Amino acid sequence: MRTFLKVQATSLMASGIDFLTTILCVSLWHFWYLSASITGAIGGGLVSFIVSKKWTFAESRQPVASQFSRFVLVWLGNAGANATGLFVTTHFLGVQYLLAKTAVAILVGVTYNYFLQKDFVFTMS
Numbered sequence: 001m002r003t004f005l006k007v008q009a010t011s012l013m014a015s016g017i018d019f020l021t022t023i024l025c026v027s028l029w030h031f032w033y034l035s036a037s038i039t040g041a042i043g044g045g046l047v048s049f050i051v052s053k054k055w056t057f058a059e060s061r062q063p064v065a066s067q068f069s070r071f072v073l074v075w076l077g078n079a080g081a082n083a084t085g086l087f088v089t090t091h092f093l094g095v096q097y098l099l100a101k102t103a104v105a106i107l108v109g110v111t112y113n114y115f116l117q118k119d120f121v122f123t124m125s
Helices: 002-027 033-056 064-092 097-121
Strands: none
Touching: 002 033, 002 097, 033 064, 033 097, 064 097
């Protein structure tokens, strides 16, 4: 349970960077919401890896390069799931992009990210 809570706290930090970047890109620089979301996801992903490596899964003694390569694979799936979910909910369901981004991020975070981060990226073996 402790690991689950640490993963969720890390996810909140990374999501904060993701959402802030997305909002700034849309509001200040007039990015299309989908490209802004991908830009935000990159920033959030970097924060997620750093915090996970240093705090969430600090006990893991695997080489950083192998963890990072596995993280990138998981992150690509995460980014794809988030972008697809965001597009579907905004384009086909007419949901406002920030509300859609929030709902999709929560769904992907607790179903996809947690298990792959714990069991694949930062394995404790």
